[in-house]
Amino acid sequence: MSSRPRSRIPFVEKKVRRLMGRAVQRYGLINAEDRILVALSGGVDSTSLLWLLHNRLSRIPIVYKLFAVHVDLGFEGGDYSSVQEWVESLKVPHRIINSEFGPRAHSSENSENPCFLCSRLRRTAIFKEARRLNCNKIAFGHNLDDLIETFLINIFYGSQLSTMLPRQPFFGGDVAVIRPLALLDTSTIRRFHHSLGFPVTVNHCPSKNTGKRQEIREILQALYRKNRKIRGNILAAMHNVNLEYLPSLQGNPKR
Numbered sequence: 001m002s003s004r005p006r007s008r009i010p011f012v013e014k015k016v017r018r019l020m021g022r023a024v025q026r027y028g029l030i031n032a033e034d035r036i037l038v039a040l041s042g043g044v045d046s047t048s049l050l051w052l053l054h055n056r057l058s059r060i061p062i063v064y065k066l067f068a069v070h071v072d073l074g075f076e077g078g079d080y081s082s083v084q085e086w087v088e089s090l091k092v093p094h095r096i097i098n099s100e101f102g103p104r105a106h107s108s109e110n111s112e113n114p115c116f117l118c119s120r121l122r123r124t125a126i127f128k129e130a131r132r133l134n135c136n137k138i139a140f141g142h143n144l145d146d147l148i149e150t151f152l153i154n155i156f157y158g159s160q161l162s163t164m165l166p167r168q169p170f171f172g173g174d175v176a177v178i179r180p181l182a183l184l185d186t187s188t189i190r191r192f193h194h195s196l197g198f199p200v201t202v203n204h205c206p207s208k209n210t211g212k213r214q215e216i217r218e219i220l221q222a223l224y225r226k227n228r229k230i231r232g233n234i235l236a237a238m239h240n241v242n243l244e245y246l247p248s249l250q251g252n253p254k255r
Helices: 011-027 044-056 081-090 101-105 114-132 144-158 186-196 211-226 230-238
Strands: 035-039 065-072 094-098 137-139 167-170 175-178
Touching: 011 044, 011 186, 035 044, 035 114, 044 065, 044 081, 044 186, 065 081, 065 114, 081 094, 094 114, 101 114, 114 137, 114 175, 144 211, 144 230, 211 230
Parallel strands: 035 065, 035 137, 065 094, 137 175
Antiparallel strands: 167 175
């Protein structure tokens, strides 16, 4: 945990702490005595999230328990050892689940989108591990850009107005998925990650830079370069839905 004087904390770290804290408070993500499983892919977002949740324990009046779980998707060339050693240095309970989810999702037996099947299998494994550990929260490293991209993917390809939620209950509320990085954009998290020198695992998935999400990401990046307010405006729009100015499939409401 950090013991640095506040004046010596880098600006980007202050910003990340502030926005994650705002998300935790705004969406009611964490309570005292929570048992939180952190889904640790080994990428920039998930390693940043684990450190932030761990570091936060030294600065707040409540206590919660963290568990880190990494699902090895089975792609060749991946090296998770540096992240594993780093997690052990934090003294956070840690488990690696070995699988062949990645190759299976890209095999001839799968007629679906490989990302869809791989994600579903990985999440099933994570939910099972959360149940085994008696965790009531599962923390994913999805950030603001992930929420915006999903929002537009669902509009363009799913014909619905929806996205990933900062807090989403499952199984009648027995467990909730939380996304504490929901107010942070990708570039800010990357600068934070780099400033603290965290390890990272390279993603060897052959589909990581393809598909609908990448198409949407490229469109958004072009828009962000033209107008820096667009990202924030989309986030505000997701909180400001005016149903009176959206068409109803049930016909005109009674006057």
